[in-house]
Amino acid sequence: MxxxxxxxxxxxxxxxxxxxxxxxxxxxxxxxxxxxxxxxxxxxxxxxxxxxxxxxxxxxxxxxxxxxxxxxxxxxxxxxxxxxxxxxxxxxxxxxxxxVLPGAVAIMALSWLYVLHGQAGPVAGLFFGLKAAVLAIVLQAVQRIGRRALRNRAMVGLAAAAFAAIFVLDVPFPAIVLAAGTIGFVGARVGLPQFRGAGHDGPAQDAGGPYLFGDAGEAGERSAPGRTLPVVAFWLAVWWLPVGAILLALGGQDVFGQIALFFSKMAMVTFGGAYAVLAYVAQQAVEQYGWLRPGEMLDGLGLAETTPGPLIMVTQFVGFLAAYRNPGGLPPLLAGTLGGLLTTWVTFAPCFLWIFAGAPFVERLRGNRTLAGALSAVTAAIVGVILNLAVWFAIHAIFSETRTVAAGPVRLDLPVLASLNPWALLLALCAILAVFTTRAGVLPTLAACAGAGMLLQAAGLA
Known part of the structure; x- marks a missing residue:
């Protein structure tokens, strides 16, 4: 009807x-x-x-x-x-x-602008200002998630251990997620109260009804016996057939093969939201693959913050730069466009797999206390990972040079104090004050910092 x-x-x-x-x-x-x-x-x-x-x-x-x-x-x-x-x-x-569509179109257009005019005066000033705003926004994410997730000393300890593991020992993000989830699963399994899931259940009765889909409403597509396996097979094919074709045609060492494999792997471990994932992306894309420089990771997040859609769309910017700088026989802009589109494909195709295969079992999963305990532990560890991201961003936004100090398993990237940019520090402090004291929103903070950056660039100070 x-x-x-x-x-x-x-x-x-x-x-x-x-x-x-x-x-x-x-x-x-x-x-x-x-x-x-x-x-x-x-x-x-x-x-x-x-x-x-x-x-x-x-x-x-x-x-x-x-x-x-x-x-x-x-x-x-x-x-x-x-x-x-x-x-x-x-x-x-x-x-x-x-x-996804509006953000994908906007990030692609801004990626073209970035590589064609990113070093020009006004555009460079805009990105100089965005870096300061992004630092404040990431710190705000640490506060918001930490307030919800760090409910007891065990969770605080997990967050601290995660921060030390990724910042000091360079432990990969997937290993941190797996370890935290295992600890939370075991803790909840044996009944430790510290690992009891926080729960997100709403009130017992809804206000403002009636609704098209109330508590007893049936889904528009019912689960049928034997349905799950065909759904999984179809969406795995949608996800992995392009990846397999690229690997067969170009090999795993080609930049398109690297993009396909890396972001497919990322899609399976991106618990905790975009800010947590960016720590992993920055660690790999900057340090392992050399696709972009640390400051450019900040630029990409600034672009994603100013466009509609998921923040994880910043990965399209990373894929664009990776292929643009390693185009093989293709024109760089064409290679960058294809690299960005490939990144978006392998980032979001798994999302449809998780929903279409798992949605029929949502109530069963929601009531699983052991799984909720594992999720709580992962969320606590994510706070430490995002704090690492904030520190990493601060070092590269405020200082123009860093040095690596290594001793055994310890590996630290420390700023060269003489390379401090006082204007970047001042703008970052202003952005932090705006976010935490005046409760300024994301878009006003980004706009103000971008405008200030352009003025500083015009004055020759940025």
Whole structure:
């Protein structure tokens, strides 16, 4: 029974929405999805729960719980899940695909601008200012996640151990996630209260109903016996067939083979959101592969912060620069474009796999206390990883030179104090004050710092 796409009155029961009627709403969600996962989830909640009343508060939170258990950007996966709930696989593809599209187009255009004019005066000043804002925003992420995750001394200890492991011992991010998850799983399994999952359940009864999908609503696509294996096989093929073709044609040492393998591996361990993943990406893309310089990683995050869509879209910028600088026989801009698109493909194809294969089991996963304990431990470790990212960003944003100190397993990148840029330090301190004392939002902070950077560049101070 097709239905009107308009907003229902407060006491009026919503009528069924066709997929065609849902498309403009999902496009609006995508266009307004600035400010990282917290802001993106808030936009979805306002539009889908409060305005349209497509899904109840409890159902929305249950879906969000499921998405936090998955690797990948939880906001994009939440949109995919709700789209699937309403209109099956087609609805999930529309909602999840539209959530990515504006950011992918914007980052690609900005990547071209970056390589063509990034060293020009006004553009260079813009990126100089964005670095300061990004540092403040990452520190804010440490505070927000830490406030929620570090509920006891065991969780604080996990965060400290994760920070030391990645900052001092150079332990890979996937190993930290695996170790923390194992500790949390075992702790919850034996009943230690420190590893009891925090839980995200909403209130027992929803307010503001009725809803199109309340607590008892049925999904638009039911799970059938034997359905899971074909779904997994299909989406694994979507994900890995292009990767396999590239490896067969070019080999694993070619930049496109490296991009395909590296970002496919990243897609399987990206717990904790974009900021946590960026520590891993920076560690590998800068230090191991040499695809870009440390300051350019900050530039990429600044671009992702100013565009709609998932922050993890910064990986497209990394893939673009990697292929642009190692084009083989292709024109550099064409190689960069293909490298960016390949990165986006292998980053987001797994997201559809996780949702379409796992959504039918969401309630079973949500009630698993042992799994919740493992997730709590991983989230605590993520705080340490993001703190490492903040320190890494600070060193490379404020100092122009670093030196490596190594002794046995210890390896530290320390700033050369004489290379301090006082204007970068001043701008970073102003951004931190704006974020933590005046509660300035992400976009105003980015805009102010970008403008200040351009003025400093024009004055010859940046």
């Amino acid at each position: 097709p239905m009107q796409g308009g907003r229902p009155g407060r006491d009026e029961a919503p009528r069924a929405v066709s997929l065609a009627e849902a498309v403009p709403v999902w496009a609006r969600v995508a266009a307004l999805s600035f400010g990282g996962p917290a802001g993106q989830i808030a936009v979805m909640h306002r539009i889908l729960v409060e305005e349209r009343r497509w899904i109840s508060e409890n159902r929305f939170l249950h879906a969000l719980n499921f998405c936090t258990l998955l690797p990948g950007p939880e906001a994009q996966q939440l949109a995919t899940y709700i789209g699937w709930l309403m209109h099956g696989t087609r609805g999930g593809l529309v909602a999840g695909g539209l959530f």
